[in-house]
Amino acid sequence: GNSVTQMEGPVTLSEEAFLTINCTYTATGYPSLFWYVQYPGEGLQLLLKATKADDKGSNKGFEATYRKETTSFHLEKGSVQVSDSAVYFCALSDQYSGAGSYQLTFGKGTKLSVIP
Amino acid sequence: DVKVTQSSRYLVKRTGEKVFLECVQDMDHENMFWYRQDPGLGLRLIYFSYDVKMKEKGDIPEGYSVSREKKERFSLILESASTNQTSMYLCASDRTQSVTEAFFGQGTRLTVV
Numbered sequence: 047g048n049s050v051t052q053m054e055g056p057v058t059l060s061e062e063a064f065l066t067i068n069c070t071y072t073a074t075g076y077p078s079l080f081w082y083v084q085y086p087g088e089g090l091q092l093l094l095k096a097t098k099a100d101d102k103g104s105n106k107g108f109e110a111t112y113r114k115e116t117t118s119f120h121l122e123k124g125s126v127q128v129s130d131s132a133v134y135f136c137a138l139s140d141q142y143s144g145a146g147s148y149q150l151t152f153g154k155g156t157k158l159s160v161i162p
Numbered sequence: 163d164v165k166v167t168q169s170s171r172y173l174v175k176r177t178g179e180k181v182f183l184e185c186v187q188d189m190d191h192e193n194m195f196w197y198r199q200d201p202g203l204g205l206r207l208i209y210f211s212y213d214v215k216m217k218e219k220g221d222i223p224e225g226y227s228v229s230r231e232k233k234e235r236f237s238l239i240l241e242s243a244s245t246n247q248t249s250m251y252l253c254a255s256d257r258t259q260s261v262t263e264a265f266f267g268q269g270t271r272l273t274v275v
Contacts, residue, residue, distance in 0.1 A: 078262065082266075088268060088269075089166075089252060089267050089269050090252065090254075090266040092263050092264070092265075095262075095263065097262075135204065135205065139262070148193070148212075149195065149210055149220065150195065150254070150264055151207070152204050152205040153204055154202065154203060154204035
């Protein structure tokens with residue numbers, strides 16, 4: 047079946063530090079890959095996505111590249127801000143158990159805290 | 163903007179009660195999902211639906227059922243609430259059957275006492 051593994055948190059960084067959150071996946075087909083962000087007290091929001099190998103998704107200074115050879119989709123940002131404090135979820139979309147319909151499979155989430 | 167609205171932000175129910183969690187989306191999306199979110203476990207799929215009256219079990223369907231009588235509304239039902247169903251419940255919808263950009267509601271924090 048499909049699965050997503052992302053680095054354990056919590057992660058605490060100083061403002062302007064470099065961020066990497068690792069994400070690897072297992073999928074039976076050719077999944078699309080996503081990063082979602084959840085700010086305190088809110089639902090999840092799509093941060094970025096990539097739909098095929100070597101695609102780079104980017105948004106708000108965050109980037110992630112779809113690496114098929116390493117089955118990875120690591121999230122990076124060059125200079126984090128206090129406002130980036132949130133929980134980040136890596137996810138994939140693929141056919142669910144061969145049923146023909148698709149579903150999102152999530153990692154367990156990584157909590158990021160950025161301190162001034 | 164796409165809006166996914168969950169009927170309650172917070173609910174407190176008693177053990178054994180039948181509980182309905184409602185979710186409505188306003189963008190004619192095909193796919194709708196119910197997840198529960200628990201600390202250390204991330205999001206786990208309970209049920210999803212790719213069309214009206216269609217439903218498929220996710221990874222943890224036990225103790226739950228769903229209803230999708232209209233395209234815009236997807237209801238999660240706890241037939242007989244138990245304390246281990248205390249959790250955050252998240253509804254999501256997506257435009258197509260092949261998930262391209264799921265939109266989430268604010269979540270319902272359910273406490274079963």
